[in-house]
Amino acid sequence: MxxxxxxxxxxxxxxxxxxxxxxxxxxxxxxxxxxxxxxxxxxxxxxxxxxxxxxxxxxxxxxxxxxxxxxxxxxxxxxxxxxxxxxxxxxxxxxxxxxxxxxxxxxxxxxxxxxxxxxxxxxxxxxxxxxxxxxxxxxxxxxxxxxxxxxxxxxxxxxxxxxxxxxxKIQPIGFNLLPEKFTLSQLHRLYESILEKPLDKRNFRRKIQNLEIVTSLKEKQRGVPHKPSQLFVFNEERYRELTENGFDNFDF
Amino acid sequence: MxxxxxxxxxxxxxxxxxxxxxxxxxxxxxxxxxxxxxxxxxxxxxxxxxxxxxxxxxxxxxxxxxxxxxxxxxxxxxxxxxxxxxxxxxxxxxxxxxxxxxxxxxxxxxxxxxxxxxxxxxxxxxxxxxxxxxxxxxxxxxxxxxxxxxxxxxxxxxxxxxxxxxxxKIQPIGFNLLPEKFTLSQLHRLYESILEKPLDKRNFRRKIQNLEIVTSLKEKQRGVPHKPSQLFVFNEERYRELTENGFDNFDF
DNA sequence: TTTGAAAGTGTTAAATTGACACGATGTAAA
DNA sequence: TTTACATCGTGTCAATTTAACACTTTCAAA
Structure with missing residues (x-):
């Protein structure tokens, strides 16, 4: 050629x-x-x-x-x-x-x-x-x-x-789908949507919070016709920490 | 055209x-x-x-x-x-x-x-x-x-x-690399080779045996200059059972 | 003030994990 | 035949993780 x-x-x-x-x-x-x-x-x-x-x-x-x-x-x-x-x-x-x-x-x-x-x-x-x-x-x-x-x-x-x-199940990439500030219920619903199966609410929250991958704000949801929920942000630093030390276990 | x-x-x-x-x-x-x-x-x-x-x-x-x-x-x-x-x-x-x-x-x-x-x-x-x-x-x-x-x-x-x-970590595909009859030590070495990290012998054996994915034969290794080991075969039926019920956890 | 709707929270039993050391059994060499 | 060598095979315990499960709280709207 x-x-x-x-x-x-x-x-x-x-x-x-x-x-x-x-x-x-x-x-x-x-x-x-x-x-x-x-x-x-x-x-x-x-x-x-x-x-x-x-x-x-x-x-x-x-x-x-x-x-x-x-x-x-x-x-x-x-x-x-x-x-x-x-x-x-x-x-x-x-x-x-x-x-x-x-x-x-x-x-x-x-x-x-x-x-x-x-x-x-x-x-x-x-x-x-x-x-x-x-x-x-x-x-x-x-x-x-x-x-x-x-x-x-x-x-x-x-x-x-x-x-x-x-x-x-391996990386918490789900945070890319949520706004900066989100509630744990939203995160919960997101995981259920992706995995296409129900996850126990209390067990889910415990797992997420033990991973320390989210930080709670002082702020709460406003204008919702029910008990307003706590807002959280994703903890990027903690995420890097977890991925560098190789974590296999974000499993539900 | x-x-x-x-x-x-x-x-x-x-x-x-x-x-x-x-x-x-x-x-x-x-x-x-x-x-x-x-x-x-x-x-x-x-x-x-x-x-x-x-x-x-x-x-x-x-x-x-x-x-x-x-x-x-x-x-x-x-x-x-x-x-x-x-x-x-x-x-x-x-x-x-x-x-x-x-x-x-x-x-x-x-x-x-x-x-x-x-x-x-x-x-x-x-x-x-x-x-x-x-x-x-x-x-x-x-x-x-x-x-x-x-x-x-x-x-x-x-x-x-x-x-x-x-x-x-998700499926026991390692069996494709071994002969019909194999020892648990061979399987152990295989997993260490693939994962590129040492795995505790006893814990490994326990996990494999609890999964019931191998069946022990009456037969033993022959002609080795040390204690001969038990031979096993892979249990295909059990494998199908596990994969059908969706198993996430062949994790080491 | 009542109602509706979702938030938030704790316990327990069962299963799983990780850490850890030594006696048993065969072959080969002395 | 004895001894040395190499690998096999085995069990416990404490700590952690998991799964299952129900009721009270808090706000807005009616």
């Missing part, structure tokens, strides 16, 4: 590899995920919701690509993304509606594409999704309400959920 | 995506990994050892590709492979010796390649590696002796080791 040609290629889209992002949020009730709406086609059929994702460039690595694509499609910048897995069934673009849609946005719509999935956790209220590029809309959907998605995105979402379940 | 052309492409190598396999073994002393030797180039320089891996075909999925490539390069057939992660730094083929080598075996040696890594565990003595294709030799190397490998394979190996560490 010619060297000049090669240099040009470096800044070109790679039509064979894409990244998809599973961005989780928490609305204080349940786990949500950020989806884009591809809008209506002529046909007005097929699934319209998809994970934000797109092809990579030849001169960026996978992590960079995931961040760029997420920014381009939703406006989310510089968030921590962790890889879930690669997906590459030859028939992952087999649905008619998906092929139609690809024709409208890709130079090589029939190419076989491998996609690398990423996941992340963000504070929902910090961020109101801004659709752009081919995303007609971008918004949060409750994870439990999702039955199908474009391409193999439903499968990817399930894999990301599993990864999150595992990860939250 | 023309439909005829497309069908032809389906059976062609995809020059942009490869798979690499990290196959672990255990020689009763330490953890080993299966590497291929690329043999000597004209230059006779550079690193010669690499993980078995190669490009995928357009009509196979990633898991199939990993199995095929492993078979082609080493003769290992139909073993369970689990994905580790995708690796795709644009400069992962930056070493001169690697580029030279690729020129000799690939149609598009300068193409940017994303690789998907897999890992597996096999019983070493069941299998004497058979080199073939571009692998001049294939053989087992002790994991601790490896300092560098071709491409980004050293990084991939580290990631696979981490995955194995995590996984063995």
């Amino acid at each position: 010619d060297k000049e040609l090669k240099k040009v290629n470096q800044n070109e889209l790679n039509p064979h590899v894409s990244v998809d992002c599973v961005i989780f949020g928490f609305d204080m009730e349940k786990l949500t995920v950020l989806l884009i709406d591809r809008g209506r086609n002529k046909s007005d059929k097929g699934i319209k919701l998809a994970l934000p994702g797109n092809l990579i460039y030849n001169n960026e690595n996978l992590d960079q690509a995931a961040n760029r694509v997420l920014d381009e499609l939703t406006g989310l910048k510089d968030i921590y993304l962790e890889q879930v897995a690669a997906f590459g069934n030859p028939d992952r673009i087999s649905k008619d509606s998906d092929r139609e849609w690809l024709k409208s946005i890709r130079a090589e719509p029939e190419a076989r594409v491998i996609t690398v999935a990423y996941f992340s956790l963000v504070k929902m209220p910090d961020y109101l999704p801004q659709a752009s590029s081919f995303a007609k809309r971008a918004g949060w959907t409750s994870v439990t309400e999702i039955n199908e998605l474009a391409f193999d995105h439903y499968e990817i979402l399930q894999a990301a959920k599993e990864k999150l379940k595992q990860k939250i | 023309d439909k005829e052309l497309k069908k032809v492409n389906q059976n062609e190598l995809n020059p942009h995506v490869s798979v690499d396999c990290v196959i672990f073994g255990f020689d009763m002393e330490k953890l080993t990994v299966l590497l291929i030797d690329r043999g000597r180039n004209k230059s006779d320089k550079g690193i010669k050892l690499a993980l078995p891996g190669n490009l995928i075909y357009n009509n196979e999925n990633l898991d199939q590709a990993a199995n095929r490539v492993l078979d082609e390069l080493t003769g290992l057939k139909d073993i369970y492979l689990e994905q580790v992660a995708a690796f795709g730094n644009p400069d992962r083929i930056s070493k001169d010796s690697d580029r030279e080598w690729l020129k000799s075996i690939r149609a598009e040696p300068e193409a940017r390649v994303i690789t998907v890594a897999y890992f597996s565990l096999v019983k070493m003595p069941d299998y004497l590696p058979q080199a073939s294709s571009f692998a001049k030799r294939a053989g087992w190397t002790s994991v601790t002796e490896i300092n560098e490998l071709a491409f980004d394979h050293y990084e991939i190996l580290q990631a696979a080791k981490e995955k194995l560490k995590q996984k063995i």
